[in-house]
Amino acid sequence: MCVSERYDLCAIGAGTAGFAAAQAARSLGKSVVLVSGPGDLGGTCILRGCMPAKTLLSSTERLGDVEHARDVGIRASEARADVRAIVERKRELTDYFAADRRDELAAFPLARGSARFVANVAIDVDGRRIEAERFVIATGSRIVPPAIDGLAACRPFTSDDALDMTAIPSSLIVLGGGPVGCEFAQYFARLGARVTLVQAEATLLRNDDPDIGAALETFLTHDGVEVLTRTTALAFARDGDACVAYLARDGERFERRAVRVMLATNRLPFYDGLGLETASVRVTARGIDVDAFLRTSNPAVYAAGDVLGRRNLVHVAAYAGRLAARNAFTPHPERADFDRFEAHAVYTQPQIAVAGLDERACRERGIAYDVRRHPFVDVGKAVVSDERAGFVKMLASVDDGRILGVAIVGGEAIDLVGEAIALLDRRATVTDVAEMPHLHPTMGEIFGRVAEDFATRQAPLPAPAGLR
Numbered sequence: 001m002c003v004s005e006r007y008d009l010c011a012i013g014a015g016t017a018g019f020a021a022a023q024a025a026r027s028l029g030k031s032v033v034l035v036s037g038p039g040d041l042g043g044t045c046i047l048r049g050c051m052p053a054k055t056l057l058s059s060t061e062r063l064g065d066v067e068h069a070r071d072v073g074i075r076a077s078e079a080r081a082d083v084r085a086i087v088e089r090k091r092e093l094t095d096y097f098a099a100d101r102r103d104e105l106a107a108f109p110l111a112r113g114s115a116r117f118v119a120n121v122a123i124d125v126d127g128r129r130i131e132a133e134r135f136v137i138a139t140g141s142r143i144v145p146p147a148i149d150g151l152a153a154c155r156p157f158t159s160d161d162a163l164d165m166t167a168i169p170s171s172l173i174v175l176g177g178g179p180v181g182c183e184f185a186q187y188f189a190r191l192g193a194r195v196t197l198v199q200a201e202a203t204l205l206r207n208d209d210p211d212i213g214a215a216l217e218t219f220l221t222h223d224g225v226e227v228l229t230r231t232t233a234l235a236f237a238r239d240g241d242a243c244v245a246y247l248a249r250d251g252e253r254f255e256r257r258a259v260r261v262m263l264a265t266n267r268l269p270f271y272d273g274l275g276l277e278t279a280s281v282r283v284t285a286r287g288i289d290v291d292a293f294l295r296t297s298n299p300a301v302y303a304a305g306d307v308l309g310r311r312n313l314v315h316v317a318a319y320a321g322r323l324a325a326r327n328a329f330t331p332h333p334e335r336a337d338f339d340r341f342e343a344h345a346v347y348t349q350p351q352i353a354v355a356g357l358d359e360r361a362c363r364e365r366g367i368a369y370d371v372r373r374h375p376f377v378d379v380g381k382a383v384v385s386d387e388r389a390g391f392v393k394m395l396a397s398v399d400d401g402r403i404l405g406v407a408i409v410g411g412e413a414i415d416l417v418g419e420a421i422a423l424l425d426r427r428a429t430v431t432d433v434a435e436m437p438h439l440h441p442t443m444g445e446i447f448g449r450v451a452e453d454f455a456t457r458q459a460p461l462p463a464p465a466g467l468r
């Protein structure tokens, strides 16, 4: 006879969202079980996403620094990448982070295997029956190859494979110009591959304003990446050792050849085999369908993380996991406020980081906004550090000067965006920012400059000759 285990909360998926849900429920005094798929423990961020990818990128960032050392008066002998050492370092650090997460997960009962709903509030995990008062589905996302003729014959690889590649292809076509595609295009280009990046939309980073993607295109081109925007991959074919991509741009057809193809197209929510119909959990084209409180069509089941099909980001997954678990046990649930968590980054060099609303979002919501852009070339620290490329763009409400969004393109963007997030969170105005102290010389002084641009309504000073 199969004996059921009973808990207050069962989180299906032990990645960022599931773990955050489990922690939040436990802090409410609830009994919690986590279900983790049969693979390694840790979730995408630690095992195959943010941490390993950024470890690799930090190596090619150093390579870029050495190559430009001459610009600041340092003559380094020729920099060469030891790809085996780069990948080995990534493996060691991933093991380190995964071990840390395993220790944290050890605080919870853990069911290993694939969960499948067998009733409204019961799942089966490889023969183990688990019942719970509430469930949080946090099964993440996966890469689904686009249906393009001949693509499979080219055996495209994904970011999962890229993390372990020690043999760098001499030439590479990257399909998809989102953050992952752009980061890996630069990574492989710096390791010596001839890279072509194919993006269907008019600019890279289709979820951002076009000027952000256009700036990144300039950076990647500088790294030797051939960026093909407005370009559709119609078909692929194998030709000996090479792959031929048949492409179309503005009605013109042309080809590109490469030894390998990387798929960096959309990740889609993953819920295969979960038996959602059995639990009456509805899905839409976007992902698992939830209301404003992250509750699915089954009132006992919540969902969080990439499986929602919103922004696939760790801080969003953690927030949603926490909120889903809290809402599951309160008579006064809180609405999910994803706007507050609207921030993302691209770990290219130079970097991109965006927080709050962009111009498109303002237009869609009918918000009257004003925008200013200030170049880093006008900031002393950027000049002395030779990080003059890029700009900060700030959007503010026409009505009250409240900051609506900030985009940073340039040197320390990803750390600078922390200040922008705090300003947005505290609903600061451009006047507040113009009056705030900033250490001198720091990259952060640019916030004061761009805020002053609103007050003076003046265009930024032109860059001194030679610094453009």
Ligand SMILES: Cc1cc2nc3c(=O)[nH]c(=O)nc-3n(C[C@H](O)[C@H](O)[C@H](O)COP(=O)(O)OP(=O)(O)OC[C@H]3O[C@@H](n4cnc5c(N)ncnc54)[C@H](O)[C@@H]3O)c2cc1C
Pocket: 012, 013, 014, 015, 016, 017, 018, 035, 036, 037, 038, 039, 042, 043, 044, 045, 046, 048, 049, 050, 051, 053, 113, 114, 115, 116, 138, 139, 140, 141, 159, 180, 270, 272, 273, 274, 304, 305, 306, 307, 311, 312, 313, 314, 315, 317
């Ligand atoms: C290359 C790459 C780089 C990235 N870089 C960044 C970054 O810099 N910053 C950032 O914020 N985000 C980044 N992300 C995105 C980030 O990793 C994800 O948004 C986040 O990890 C999603 O967390 P999650 O909990 O929703 O899913 P996951 O962490 O994927 O967890 C889902 C878990 O569910 C389990 N599971 C699935 N089905 C079942 C089942 N039936 N039964 C039991 N368990 C199941 C899986 O085994 C998995 O462990 C990156 C992603 C990739 C791929």
